[in-house]
Amino acid sequence: MKIATWNVNSLNMRLERLLEWLRANQPDVACLQETKLEDAKFPAAAFGEAGYQVVFNGQKSYNGVAILARNKLALTDVRHGIAGYDDEQKRAIAATVDGTRIVCLYVPNGQAPGTDKYAYKLDWCRATAAHLREALASHPQLVVAGDFNVAPDDRDVHDPQLWAGQIHCSEPEREAFRAFLAVGLADSFRLFDQPPNTFSWWDYRMLAFPKNRGLRIDHILLSPTVASRCVSCRIDRNARKGQKPSDHAPVVVELAE
């Protein structure tokens, strides 16, 4: 089973690129973030033609998440948002696909330490970690994929000195990320030897991508039973190239049967 996550930065703008990527990479499940589409405008038919069923939780202009799963797979128990956390922003959706619980997250950006948005980010992460603890208890086969907007450690930052204490790299954010792991989840990327300076996001400005000045902020976390089946995790840097890319690249894990 192949599972991907990708912040598409507007599904409207990225639909053709995404469909092409699905054709080329053939994931069984894909988690999307920043669809920026209200549910009535979600292009479900286009994905149906491409062989995927879709569930989504969106809003106009901002945020928005979705899970795609191959038509042949059983998709059940769809849940929108974080249980017990009242949130106007559409940042979470979960579903069970072929017996594996898939949670798709778009963690708040946080703007800058000390701001209201930063406080919201940390609060959101606290609530979500508690939710994941319950999810793992009832779903031993758990995959949590998305844009976490946190670079877990300095290996995940092109210039750690430049980013020290900045948004995505501050210690409270890294603590929040470790709290996700403390639930009993593994960062799939670090289950394997990886090339240094592998990132999942590059600023559109200042030639950041050609200079590989990026951050690794998109992650796929796995419960122990799923981690034991995981045979690879890679970031598809090629998807950041060319005309009209998202500023994020997809992360992909492969699981043995």
Place this chain on the structure above:
DNA sequence: ATGGCAATGTTTCATTGA
């Protein structure tokens, strides 16, 4: 190849992202 922000709506600038 990989190129000096992009997407959206409030629209000809402001807001947000990371």
